[in-house]
Amino acid sequence: MSFQTQILRYTDQELASLIEDETATEALGKEADKVRRANYGNEVYVRGLIEFSNYCKNDCYYCGIRKGNRKADRYRLSFDDILSCCEEGFALGFRTFVLQGGEDPWYTDEKVCQIVSAIKERFPECAVTLSIGEKSKESYQAYFNAGAERYLLRHETAEPEHYQKLHPDSMSLENRKRCLFDLKEIGYQVGSGFMVGSPYQTAENLVSDLRFLQELQPDMIGIGPYITHQDTPFANFPSGSLTKTLRMVSILRLLFPYALIPSTTALGTIHPEGRELGLKAGGNVVMPNLSPVSVRKKYELYENKICTGEEAAQCRGCLEARVKKAGYQIVTARGDVKKH
Ligand code: SAM
Ligand code: FES
Numbered sequence: 001m002s003f004q005t006q007i008l009r010y011t012d013q014e015l016a017s018l019i020e021d022e023t024a025t026e027a028l029g030k031e032a033d034k035v036r037r038a039n040y041g042n043e044v045y046v047r048g049l050i051e052f053s054n055y056c057k058n059d060c061y062y063c064g065i066r067k068g069n070r071k072a073d074r075y076r077l078s079f080d081d082i083l084s085c086c087e088e089g090f091a092l093g094f095r096t097f098v099l100q101g102g103e104d105p106w107y108t109d110e111k112v113c114q115i116v117s118a119i120k121e122r123f124p125e126c127a128v129t130l131s132i133g134e135k136s137k138e139s140y141q142a143y144f145n146a147g148a149e150r151y152l153l154r155h156e157t158a159e160p161e162h163y164q165k166l167h168p169d170s171m172s173l174e175n176r177k178r179c180l181f182d183l184k185e186i187g188y189q190v191g192s193g194f195m196v197g198s199p200y201q202t203a204e205n206l207v208s209d210l211r212f213l214q215e216l217q218p219d220m221i222g223i224g225p226y227i228t229h230q231d232t233p234f235a236n237f238p239s240g241s242l243t244k245t246l247r248m249v250s251i252l253r254l255l256f257p258y259a260l261i262p263s264t265t266a267l268g269t270i271h272p273e274g275r276e277l278g279l280k281a282g283g284n285v286v287m288p289n290l291s292p293v294s295v296r297k298k299y300e301l302y303e304n305k306i307c308t309g310e311e312a313a314q315c316r317g318c319l320e321a322r323v324k325k326a327g328y329q330i331v332t333a334r335g336d337v338k339k340h
Pocket of ligand 1: 062063064100101102103131132133134152153154156194195224225226227228229266301302
């Protein structure tokens with residue numbers, strides 16, 4: 001029986017032990033890489049990330065751009081700014097644009113739809129991904145009708161008690177899940193995920209995350225270590241661990257062979273070769289930053305975020321070299337999920 005088959009049969013207890021087992025990191029990575037190569041070869045997909053607003057009406061306790069952080073220097077990109085980012089990205093070979101921001105009511109549904117339609121009109125062959133938080137089903141439908149085809153919304157943690165420790169009472173896991181199932185029903189390629197090592201998280205919480213993802217069956221799964229930000233209520237909690245994050249990436253690859261799993265900027269922030277290690281552990285997506293350099297430092301979800309000083313072309317070049325060094329190859333296709 002292959003390790004992949006074994007892991008699919010693991011009890012919650014066995015999964016929790018594996019998650020905590022430092023000695024398993026390397027072997028898990030090797031198994032995950034086999035599965036990833038069987039399904040996606042050595043291809044790594046690129047997504048151009050445009051962080052278009054750091055205003056947020058939410059107050060997630062872990063997040064540097066939470067409403068309550070009075071020190072955050074707020075910005076919004078104009079339609080023209082966003083389109084220029086896409087223009088630059090397109091020239092560099094990007095065929096997917098990810099528009100991410102805080103939950104900023106300034107961008108009404110009408111404005112979001114206008115932006116999405118304008119991008120689709122200008123770049124019909126490109127995929128538009130939104131990552132703008134919790135909305136009504138009607139809003140999600142409107143964005144979909146305007147041309148958005150993918151949506152990223154991490155569930156953050158699948159245990160209601162843990163969720164309430166990370167978020168104020170105005171937010172609920174129930175609504176987060178409702179959003180994810182609405183998005184699926186509408187027909188989006190859906191991405192979810194969580195932070196590894198968030199305050200109060202246990203191995204059992206992480207098992208619940210895996211079980212929830214098995215229920216949701218997302219197309220994309222984004223995980224990264226929790227990283228402390230000093231201007232949040234969690235300033236005194238330590239950041240998550242590199243090796244535990246790598247084990248989680250590998251376990252996800254084994255449980256979800258076809259998933260698009262990014263090797264995240266957060267991984268690259270806690271270790272100089274974090275993104276290379278994330279790819280070797282089973283990741284198959286990278287998301288270089290396309291935001292104008294003038295705003296990059298301001299989208300500070302956590303401390304010491306990397307790639308805040310480079311131009312888009314530099315970021316693209318740097319990641320291409322890193323991907324190659326890790327033994328993979330960047331492809332400039334839209335990179336849709338292969339199948340379930
Ligand atoms: N507002 C949108 C949302 O809620 O989905 C998108 C932006 S939100 C900042 C994107 C992701 O950043 C969150 O889902 C969270 O997992 C991650 N994040 C926020 N603060 C973080 C931190 N301190 N360390 C690591 N990741 C963090
Ligand atoms: Fe809204 Fe972080 S609290 S994006």
